Structures are given as C-alpha cells and as structure tokens.
Amino acid sequence: MDIDLILRVYPFFIEAAVVTLQLSVLTCLLGLACGTLGASMRLSRLAPLRWIAAGYVSVFRGTPALIQIFLLYFGGPQIGIQLDAFAAGTIALGVNIGAYMTETIRGAIVSVDRGQTEASRTLGMSKGQTMRKVILPQAARMMIRPLGVNINALIKGTALVAPISVIELTYTAQRFIGSTYKPFEMFLIAGILYMIIIYAAGQGIKWLDRRAQIV
Secondary structure, eight states, X not given: OOHHXXXXXXXXXXXXXXXXXXXXXXXXXXXXXXHHHHHHHHTOSOHXXXXXXXXXXXXXXXXXXXXXXXXXXXXXXXXXXXXXXXXHHHHHHHHHHHHHHHHHHHHHHHTSOHHHHHHHHHTTOOHXXXXXXXXXXXXXXXXXXXXXXXXXXXXXXXXXXXXXXXXXXXXXXXXXXXXXXXHHHHHHHHHHHHHHHHHHHHHHHHHXXXXXXXX
C-alpha cells in the first residue's frame, strides 16, 4: 500500500467526487421528472399515451445504459445533437433511470386501495382532487424506499460515463493508474468515496422515510 501516493492524489479524487455528486443529483432530478411523466402516461385513459410510455420503459430498461450513453454522445452529432460529455452522460443516465422510476411511481400509485378513490368520489371530490389530496400523499410514502434503491443504483451507474471522459471518480482512477501503475490504491480511493456518497444518500432516504411515516 503506497500511502504517500494516496496522500498526493486524494485532492484530485475529492474534485472528482464533487463531479460524481453533481452528476448524481442532476441525473436523479431528470429521472424523477421522466418517471413522473412516464407514470402519468402509463395510467392515462388514452391508449396512445400508455403505448408510448410502455415503449419508453421497454426500450430503456431493455438496453444497456452504456450503449445509450454512446448512442447519444457519439451518435448524436450525426443527427444534429451536439452535447459535451457531462451533458450527454447526465441526459442518458437520467432518461435511463427514469424508466425504472416510472414503474416505481406507477406501482406505488396503483397499490393505494381503490376504496380510497371510491370514498373520495362519494364525498364529491373530482378525479384530480382525489389524485392530489388522497392518492398521491399515500403513494409518496410507499415509493420512498423503492426510489432509494433506484438512486443507489444511479450513483453507482455514474461510473458508466468514464468512457466518454467525464472527469468523475472512475475516470480519475483510470487516469492515475496509467501514470502510477497502482490500480489497487486508485480504485480503493474511488471505492471509498463512492461508499461515502451512497451512505449519505441512504441516510437521506431513511430520514425522508421516517418523516413520511410520521406525517
């Protein structure tokens, strides 16, 4: 174990961890937006919207995220989509995780007892009021933990942007391995920082879950 080397390079890994964190947050927000829209379309009365949402989920869950990143970053310019590596990685990962979040959100909504809807309509609530005031608050409590699993997978999945040269943890480890020939130390630092980020995210999800159960 080359401790001196670790001490020399760790500041660069801290900078890379910040990039990983930024990528994770932006991708999560995009994924939640895509997941919410996708779930709404999946539950729509309009068949074409359901078909589009089902196709979205099927395509993005059925193909590797790395292929989706390559397709957007390397193939995008051929159809007029010119993005830098960070933007391409964020969009590709966000849309990918959004497909998983679509099913998580939809599953939470449909798991709410149908009797809740019938009781609300009996009280004179419209369909929109029933959804906003009765269904969604209950569904939100049930979807926190599954969404936490998605977010955990998302943070680890940010390593997939390393091949397009986004300077995050995995790319930084690979870059220093090329000059130091010390793969164990480099990947050890990266792994520890990934664990810290994932642990912090997990604690945040647990806090939200406890708050939701109290409310």
